[in-house]
Amino acid sequence: MTAYILRRFLHLIPTFLGATFLAFLVIQLAPGDFITRLELDPSYDRSQIENFRRLFGLDQPFTVQYAKWLSGFLKGYLGLSLSYQTDVWSVLKPRILNSMVLVVASVLFIYVVSIPIGIYSALRQYSWGDRFWTTFAFFGLAVPNFFFALLMLYFALWLKDIVGHEVFPIGGMRSLYIDGADFFEAPKWKQWLNILWHAVLPVIVAGTAGTAGLMRVMRTQMLETKMQDYVRTARAKGLAERVVIYKHILRNAVIPIVASIGFLLPELFGGAGFVEIVMAWPGLTPLILDAIFSIDVYIIMGSISISVVLLMIGNLLSDLLLAWVDPRIRYR
Amino acid sequence: MKKPIWILAVLALGALALAQPKVFKVPNAAENPVFGGDFRDWTTSDPKTFNPFVAKETSSTDVIQLMLPTLTDYDPYTGAPEGLLAKSWEVKNNGLTIVFHLREGAKWSDGQPITADDVVFSAKVHSDPDVGSNSIKSFELDGSPIVWTKIDDYTVQADFPKPYAPALIQGWYIVPKHVFEKAYESGKVAEMWDVGTDPAAVVSGGPFMLDQYVQGERVVLKKNPNFWGVDEKGNQLPYLDRYVFTVVADRNAAMAKFLAGELDLYAASDADQVSQIIERIDDGKLDASIFPNADVTTGTNFIFFNWNSDDPWKAQLFRNKKFRQAMAHLMDKDSMIELALGGLGQPQWSPISIPVKQFFTDDVAKFEYDPAKAAELLAEIGFRSKNAQGVLTDAAGRPLEFRLSTNQGNNVREKIAQIFAEDANKIGVNVKYAPIAFNELVRQILNTRDFDAILIGLTGGREPAFGRNVWELDGPLHMWNYGPDFESFEILIDKLMKQGATTLEQSKRREIYVRFQQVVAENLPLAYTVAPAYNPARLNNVGGLFSKDQINSLEGQYPYNYPVTVFKKK
């Protein structure tokens, strides 16, 4: 087992190098660099522009830039953000934490909603209940996230006009004031409550987008397990249907879903997507998009390398989990 | 209720300590300012740094300018230079030397005095090429340095290589030397005051100081008790307790916040937004005022052609004045305002932005929308017949066609370009329009020069002399023609720009720039399109703002770039 884990870790190295080098290469393929947008500012001379390039190391060949970045990465330093002029981790960290609130909440939302629906629709395949709940699960998947987010904002404003006070906030993550005082002067639990209150609508948007996928996996698993011989045997033995469903079908059907928890790891650090932009949630997505559009190379590389590492660890974790929950699987 | 007395006592002490305070004129003397309150503003992206040597975008300088003083700026009421940290100045030596006298008694928020050392130190750091400050451009004139020296603790002297008209506008930020000196000497000045800095460590010499910064969400500034400004009654400024910036990336979201009463000011971008605000005011759901079309913004959008095209036929065509005039006749500016700007805006005919009243003139040649006239002009230069595809051809049968690009993602420009291309195609000019990435556009303009025509804009400003890089013959942004063959009008423009930058007398400068605008409008090296309107809105409980007729887009809704005169009515 230890040898297996070790071997997997060794495998990570070429993948990591390949992925980061490819990402770096792709960034270079885009026209221009961080300084280009200054070039059309009438108040700069050519020499000043070139000086900026020199200061930011953008005049070096890109392989050198990559080597420099990699050598920093090995020392635990993600590089210097070109626009923030500070180290990338201190820019990413607060955004990742903000995004995590949304991601954790929407993952919970997904599991809570889609597993019961998946079970139900497998047990009562093609019933009216199945039709209703599957459609419900598909709803979020079928609406583009950014559009759904706008609809939610509109809903919040509409609700406010009807009720007369804010039922849901119109975007953002924290109120300026809690009970008339500055947000940060309020007790911690009130701050958290305020953040969660802001998170309700974004979580609905981000959550519904993911329910269909998991629901489908759950449903297929259930349908497949239902067909297994041991289930037939259990029924033949005269076990109560409840027992058959819970002890034999459900337990086995849920195995791959438990194992897939490892895959969530990179997601937790990956931002919640367009909903963050439309609903003004100060998460990772707007930051990364800004960085991509302004070609702030090291912010992009920082977030990519984090997600590559986590993806690889997550995969490993999933495999180990699978071995742990499913006694048939052994790794050597 | 001990608090007010205590505050008054501090204020009185402050006023006493300040021997030479700057008096800030409030827009409306009839209002009775109230102390206290939060002013809630917004910004599209959060500040990237609080370090003026690093800041490269307005999102950062918008915050920095509240904390770090400059020597001088424009008087918000007259547009003439006026002293901020400099209380007065003397121009000597035919304008080659300017001596600035600083305000004695002015202090940083940590209690240290602001002296000539700070000014000279800041100048040194800004002008150091290894620091990479954006303000380095304020320390060079045609490649020669502008030298700053300390005369005594409260006097500095600037020596210019030649007379320079905007010399009195010194808009670079002055930092506390005692905070920055060590970092500068060890080559680490760029690491100072980044977004991770403890707000208390950011020393302020302006009306506000940093209170909290939550990345991606908000910046909160609080009143600087040591600020060196007072109102006309001698009250220590600012009136406000706090200045809160909320980061809202999306304009529509920001407007929703204003409509919900969560922002104090907002500038509507188009007629749609204006109508929404008016509707909400009419419904009694928002106690606010809006001034649609109060002014136009300073940004410009123009089309220009590549006179250095590799194709000699095209180069010759683009150099032809009549061709460019014909193209100008094809710009349906009314439709551009309606479709691209959302209903509110003004046509622009010449390079100086309309709000810059000191220099702007309306007395220029205007090639109004007139496709028939355009066709006539094109016929005059030889495009008389049409081919099978309906494209005009010259005598040799070559069709009149060219590519037009603009930067992808800029909605206004994409629409302007489409409108122009549509109209051109209607009379048989085959304009092939395609949006391309901004960086690629820059590369085509500056390096490869393989474009035909480009629609782009430059940020306008108050000072026409800062457009040197565009208009002088050897300017890096003389985008339409990098020589060596220049038309006579370009040489004239070059001469006018050089004169304008070195003439000190205001009325003479205006004459020069009026002439400059007329030459450009007649010859159209850049064919200007339309400028969006400035439609400011405000909650009615905010005082100390410009009245309707004082509003201009250069200053915004309140004077002095920072809300020193602004207060919240009780």
Place this chain on the structure above:
Amino acid sequence: MPDVQPTNDLREGLGEQSQSYWQKAWIRFRRHPFSRWAGGVLLLLYVLALFADFVGPYPEAKSFRKLQFVPPTAVHFKTEDGRWTRPYVCKVERTRNPRTFKLEFNENCEKKYTVHFFVHGYPYKFLGFIPMDLHLMGGPWLTEEEAYLFLWGTDDFGRDLFSRIWFGARISLTIGILASIIALILGITFGSISGFYAGQAVHIVRGVFRPPQKRAEEAGDPQAQLHNGFFSGGALAEGWREARRDRRLPAFLLGLVLQYAFWFAAMTVVWTTMQGFLSITQGVERYLAFAVFGGLLAAMAWMVLFGRLAVDVDDLIMRTTEILAAIPGLFLLIILSGMLAQYDLPSSTRFLLVLAILAFVGWGGLARNIRGFVLQLREMEYAQAARALGAGDARILFRHIVPGTLGYLIVVVSLAIPGYILAESGLSFLGLGIQDPSSSWGLLLSKAQQGGMVALKSRPWLFLPGFFIFVSILAYNYLGDALRDALDPRAEH
């Protein structure tokens, strides 16, 4: 049996079951509650998209500048005095209220414009080459621009949204299919190569000389002299002999040229990188870097001179998919489509490229799954039998193994398409998708979205494309589900 009949031996492999497999699948498909509904809706949408020129009264890019944001034209069925009549529309005028700045639209019913069906209107080319001017609705007043027929209002450029939605459907509904097909082709090709050739080594470098540590062979070996020669004992010479034996010298030589070109380029890059890197670093980092780069160069040189490096094709392809999977897809998508924006390409070309990018980002997972299938299937009896009968690799792959995965592929494609439709709208949201004046649902929706809540409130019709995206994705998902229930061989019989 001298020639293997491809269609028959699939059946032979699976026995008589295969025929009933598809029949049973059809029965299972029809049992799914939404399958027919979903199929019908999609069929309708595709037909409308195909006949967009005919269905829409206006051409795709036809704009009326004075008629921006006109609400849907009211079609009247009754006259003012309440009698039923043929459908007609009235002229609408657009003004902006000078005080409220609101757009106001006044219907002027002095003159009635009857809506005719199957009439002549704007000319177009059906299927791109048949000149026609027949339209579903309209009238002479429409082409003469006396009055207008905007069933679903106009957009920000005064273009008819109804027409644009059907033109946009062409792009939105085909982008998914085309992208999945491209991804499928990439996935099948690499997945099956990977699965089929798993375990076979391919040389990526052969050393020129005999490695110094290589000992002489046993004295009895007649080939010992050959193996001990400084040149003839190298991996290169060995490969040459093998290639000559197998009569594939041209391929070998080509491979050789490519190999050495690659290694030369790689070493040059490492060399210049080292120089550049050393010039900007000091201290310990400098020494370490020198050691690392030096080691790397030495290793590469050793490989080219004496070494031998062979990799499993399977390994290579799977590593590549892993690397592609490790890079966030959104990032790749944005950067690559941003790259496209540096060329002023016609919209259709750009559309194809965006599509290829979507496919490029998506093929990895597919390849992995297909590889798994192939690994299983190649051990199956029928594939082995075919091989025994002398069928070539490619033949076995595409005649025997790929059909075995057909059910799986159909399901994958039908479930991948909605993802591509969403991705297209996401790209448009970022301004990187199809560009105006072309039209796609994603573009139309994202442009509506730019107006924010104001647009949602005062011109909701602009958000109709969102509804169509919704319906088509829903339909595809149901279809995919039904197909999976139907084609999954493990499903209930």
